[in-house]
Amino acid sequence: MDLVEFQGKQLFARNGVPVPPPGAVCRSVDEAVAAAERLLPDAGAVVVKAQVKVGGRGKAGGVRLARSVDEAREAAGAILGLDIKGHVVHVVLVEPASDIAEEYYLSVMHDRVGKGDLVICSRQGGVDIEEVNRTDPGAVVKRQVLPSERADGLPRGVADEIVAAADLPAEVRDAAAELLVALFGAYLAEDATLVEINPLIRTTDDRVLALDAKVSLDANAAFRHGDHAEWDVEGLEVRDPLEDRARAEGLQYVKLDGEVGVLGNGAGLVMATLDVVAQNGGRAANFLDVGGGASAESMATALSLVLSDPAVRSVFINIFGGITRGEEVARGVLGALERLGDFPQRLVVRLDGTNAEEGRRILAEAAHPSVVPAPTMQEAAALAVRLAEEAA
Ligand code: GDP
Ligand code: MN
Helix, strand or coil: CEECHHHHHHHHHHCCCCCCCCCEEECCHHHHHHHHHHHHHHHCCEEEEECCCCCCCCCCCCEEEECCHHHHHHHHHHHCCCEECCEECCCEEEEECCCEEEEEEEEEEEECCCCEEEEEEECCCCCCHHHHHHHCHHHEEEEEECHHHHECECCHHHHHHHHHHCCCCHHHHHHHHHHHHHHHHHHHHCCEEEEEEEEEEEECCCCEEECCCEEEECHHHHHHCHHHHHHCCCCCCCCCHHHHHHHHHCCEEEECCCCEEEEECCHHHHHHHHHHHHHCCCCECEEEECCCCCCHHHHHHHHHHHHCCCCCCEEEEEEEECCCCHHHHHHHHHHHHHHHCCCCCEEEEEEEECCHHHHHHHHHHHCCCCEEEECCHHHHHHHHHHHHHHHC
16 A cells, blocks of 8 residues: 555654644645644645655646745645546645755665565756666665564664765755654554655755655555545545555456456466467557456456446456466356356466366356467467457
8 A cells, every 4th residue: 555645744744853843734725724723823825735656746747845924725736636657646744844955865675576675866866866876876875685684673783884985965964864764664664665755855954754654555555554444444545446446345356458357366377368368469458367266256247347447348268277277267257157148258268277178168068159268378368469459
């Protein structure tokens, strides 16, 4: 689960990572105006910020400074409803503005290749860090942290090394190292996969603050964090309705841009299926993992979801029988078709693994007009792509 900025800042604050003074989360211009009226006397200026889960809000006009209530009204009016890279803004954060002397970059993320965590720090922040890494790689410090090294959190000595290597100014090194230790603690305690601060600012009075917050939480650890559910709020931004439905059904579904609906058992197999569709010149319309079992019921739920996507022109069902045997899968598919009634798309079914032959025989005997059996993954992909083209 990805958090929006104001949620990320809440997570930072409760873990001792310094953030600007709390602002107000507003869903309308009136709310933003009320927040500005309350905050401006002390703050002098407020910043109005789009709360959407996408970067580059500043460049897109989603971050504005306001020095008066009128300016705040105008800013909120301009930002609410704004479409930032496909994310429509429904909520703005109105926060006391900070006085920025310099902008840095700091993040901690999972490092699968290094089998640990990765801390990235740069003196050049507030800009696209990948771009800095391309044009001036020396300015981006990357430090791997192994699990054995961080049994009690990130050692202060390591944090000191990192901020020194990034050449942060002497005046703020201590504060930045302390902030990094707290940030790493937040990352561990909250089971995050990413915590990113861009920019980490040095204020004109030499404090360091997280001016922005990007946080991804590990969904597989959600059971350890009952309190994270409160951040999973509806209506922050417009989500794909099919993804919402899939979530409600407990299916692993991700909407993609193509025309070939994809359905398989096991995330690895589904990923491989997306690849083979692409290799055959097609584009997958979605990722959908039906999981271990492939009962008629779960198959029907999954299929109806895929078929209700108007972009889907053909469907590739790719099942490898393991514990669930081939004949059960075949009956699952046929049972699902019975429940679903009529639909225009054809389904290419590739069945392999335990009792696959028996499963294929059942499908062949049923001779359902919508089902096109295919012996291999390669042939199935080619067929599904061709059927999608013909249906266009
Ligand atoms: P992003 O564009 O989505 O990454 O949004 P950020 O929260 O990083 O804000 C973008 C830029 O707006 C920052 O790099 C700052 O330069 C500026 N900005 C954001 N908040 C403030 C603030 O409180 N005061 C000032 N002066 N500038 C701010
Ligand atoms: Mn930012």
